[in-house]
Amino acid sequence: MHHNEKNGLRRHILIVEDEPINREILANLLSTEYEVHSAGNGKQALDILQSSEHRWSLILLDLLMPVMDGFELIEILRNDEKLRSIPVIVMTSEKEAEVKSIRMGAADFITKPYDMPDVILARCERTIELQEDQSIIRAAEKDVLTGLYTRDFFAEYIRQIEGTDPGKKRDAVVFNVDHFHLVNELYGRSQGDRVLIRIAELLTEVLNNEDGIGCRTEADYFYCYCDSGLDYEMVLEKLLKGLSDIIPTAHIRLRVGVYRDVYKELSVENWFDRAKTACDLIRGDYSRQIEYYSNDFYEKTKYQEKLINDIDGAISGKDLIVYYQPKYDIQGGEPSLRSAEALIRWKHPELGMINPGEFIPLFESNGLIQKLDHFVWEEAARQTGEWRRKYGISVPISVNVSRMDIYYPQLREMFKKLLDDNGLDTKQLLLEITESAYADNAEQLVTVIESLRKDGFMIEMDDFGSGYSSLNMLTMIPIDALKMDMKFIRNMQKDEKSMKLVELILDIAQFLHVPVIAEGVETEVQMNLLKERGCDIIQGYYFSRPVPPEEFEVFIEKEVARRKAEQG
Numbered sequence: 001m002h003h004n005e006k007n008g009l010r011r012h013i014l015i016v017e018d019e020p021i022n023r024e025i026l027a028n029l030l031s032t033e034y035e036v037h038s039a040g041n042g043k044q045a046l047d048i049l050q051s052s053e054h055r056w057s058l059i060l061l062d063l064l065m066p067v068m069d070g071f072e073l074i075e076i077l078r079n080d081e082k083l084r085s086i087p088v089i090v091m092t093s094e095k096e097a098e099v100k101s102i103r104m105g106a107a108d109f110i111t112k113p114y115d116m117p118d119v120i121l122a123r124c125e126r127t128i129e130l131q132e133d134q135s136i137i138r139a140a141e142k143d144v145l146t147g148l149y150t151r152d153f154f155a156e157y158i159r160q161i162e163g164t165d166p167g168k169k170r171d172a173v174v175f176n177v178d179h180f181h182l183v184n185e186l187y188g189r190s191q192g193d194r195v196l197i198r199i200a201e202l203l204t205e206v207l208n209n210e211d212g213i214g215c216r217t218e219a220d221y222f223y224c225y226c227d228s229g230l231d232y233e234m235v236l237e238k239l240l241k242g243l244s245d246i247i248p249t250a251h252i253r254l255r256v257g258v259y260r261d262v263y264k265e266l267s268v269e270n271w272f273d274r275a276k277t278a279c280d281l282i283r284g285d286y287s288r289q290i291e292y293y294s295n296d297f298y299e300k301t302k303y304q305e306k307l308i309n310d311i312d313g314a315i316s317g318k319d320l321i322v323y324y325q326p327k328y329d330i331q332g333g334e335p336s337l338r339s340a341e342a343l344i345r346w347k348h349p350e351l352g353m354i355n356p357g358e359f360i361p362l363f364e365s366n367g368l369i370q371k372l373d374h375f376v377w378e379e380a381a382r383q384t385g386e387w388r389r390k391y392g393i394s395v396p397i398s399v400n401v402s403r404m405d406i407y408y409p410q411l412r413e414m415f416k417k418l419l420d421d422n423g424l425d426t427k428q429l430l431l432e433i434t435e436s437a438y439a440d441n442a443e444q445l446v447t448v449i450e451s452l453r454k455d456g457f458m459i460e461m462d463d464f465g466s467g468y469s470s471l472n473m474l475t476m477i478p479i480d481a482l483k484m485d486m487k488f489i490r491n492m493q494k495d496e497k498s499m500k501l502v503e504l505i506l507d508i509a510q511f512l513h514v515p516v517i518a519e520g521v522e523t524e525v526q527m528n529l530l531k532e533r534g535c536d537i538i539q540g541y542y543f544s545r546p547v548p549p550e551e552f553e554v555f556i557e558k559e560v561a562r563r564k565a566e567q568g
């Protein structure tokens, strides 16, 4: 007997019968082929059906039972969206009941005392087969736009694959286009459609080679099912390459969630939920494009939950510290301290120092970022005011403004109040808004930025050049400085293209009459290359890492001394 070895791959059937002996006989007979469950009456059966995760292939139903009889159960099943498609074979000795139950929608019947075992098995088999064929036909087969399978058909197809070839290890994979709505908004729906069609073509190519199948679910989600162990880095690369020329100015980014070697006891839906969770977890995290579902995954989710739980306490306590990183003006003779960027640090009592990269994207995805940013702004404004009084010079501080913050209705009032409370003016609290925010909800952003600038605030466009090309945004949104994305600096000496882009960005900035801040400058060589090309302001480890306020005071003191010396 090979009873248990491939449990989850066997079809589940439910016997509903009040006579224990009959139940036993049937269960014995059918368990050679199926995973058999049983219930003593209609009510019990309903409970089992409603609470289990199995996909049910068949119900064998006795008609006369206590508590809830077979007729009543059929009636309920037929009115239940989820359960209605499970075929029912009625078991009865009454000829009339047979007719009645078939009329009510039973697929077939078996007579009592029981038919020959072979007959019963054959009837069950035939009914299940018929049902599965029908549901495949019923599920619309192809997605009109991309020609991939639809989700229903896809799931059905997978069940059939598993039915015939259950032993093979396979992966559930979910692909999603990052910020797809932007493609639609910036370039129009038909361009968006072209992107989806191209992705489908590229995926089909890969899947054909790998003996896999794919479908499109919600607008920009693609699901794939293929043999385990595919190199997804390579697949992603292939897709991105194939997409690179479709809209030349757009950087189409994909996220991939992989649930490797799916656990076949779970339902097909569960497999893809897991892959999708992995895929969604890296939303907004620009450093990662592939995430694998794994057991650590649970740990990771737990870890993130902990961060979410602890953030309130951290804000009201002393665990969050604002660090400052100086920005130097390099175009004069000696570099002069121009301003500083406020960067959050979390010293967690149990977890130690946590990098903003671990919690900023997380809090951006669930809205907690607002609270955190408000804390940072308040603290930065307080600190600037304090330094100004202490040293008699003003060191403007720039704070990061997240996409989410833009939607905060009292944003202007809040900034104005911070200035009032700390005796500052708008030149001392600079606002860094990251480039991706510009494309997210352009209209809202333009409105908010215009009103902030009318109040006198200075806007620095952060991470310029990192994501969706915001060249046309630049003409729509007035800004006061460009922060060049770090990756250009990093690659400047390695490849000519990056150097050319650095020069291009400097040109654009000159054209717009705004200064450029180069971030992530680590070496003297980099600084000189930038200086020669007319870059105004430098921020990076070359001058200093972000440091706690006490250490930052050393830079202010130096600057005070430098200015004194300059004046003679």
Ligand code: C2E
Pocket (backbone or CB within 6 Å): 325, 342, 343, 344, 355, 356, 357, 360, 369, 372, 373, 376, 400, 401, 402, 462, 463, 519, 520, 521, 522, 539, 540, 541, 542, 546
């Ligand atoms: P960002 O705004 O682009 O900040 C610059 C990041 O580059 C900082 O990382 C900084 O420490 C790092 N950096 C500066 N110079 C160098 C260098 O020479 N080499 C290298 N390798 N890195 C350098 P950090 O502090 O880890 O922050 C990461 C990101 O987290 C920030 O990127 C920003 O997007 C976000 N973030 C930090 N603090 C806040 C905050 O208070 N609010 C919001 N909304 N986001 C924040």
Ligand code: CA
Pocket (backbone or CB within 6 Å): 341, 400, 432, 462
């Ligand atoms: Ca920044």
Ligand code: CA
Pocket (backbone or CB within 6 Å): 462, 463, 483, 485, 519
């Ligand atoms: Ca930046």
